[in-house]
Amino acid sequence: MRRFLIAAIILSAAVPAAAQLYKWVDKDGKTYYSDSPPPNQDTKRLSVGTGTTAEPAAAPKTAVQRDKDMEKGRQDAREAAKKSDDAVKQSAAQVEQCNVARSNLQGLVEGGRIARYNSKGEREVLSDEDIAKELERAKNDVAQICKKT
Structure with a gap:
């Protein structure tokens, strides 16, 4: 039984290799292709080559691979x-710092007496030099902080 199966496989593989293809043109100019030649016609025997096989498809991904991906x-x-989010927060913080620096500069430019608290917690009025x-310093702060925004 096994020998018969092997012989059948070998013979079935040989049949396509032995196939012939014929081409002819009839009296009306129509071209025909057939595996058997017509009687009383000039035919051209075509060779049938084997085609190239396509590249094998990539193996499908397993469920584990899909989960990892x-x-x-x-x-x-x-x-x-x-x-x-970090970039947005950083940008918002820079804008806020710039606004504070501009506000400080505006307060100094508008004039008037300016006071601040010293290290002892006492209020002292700034002199013209201060x-x-x-x-x-406020102009430098505005230039440095606001150029980033």
């Missing part, structure tokens, strides 16, 4: 969202 995608999305120093 999905988890990696989720993790990447979380990291991107966190970076975006106000000029604070004004210069």
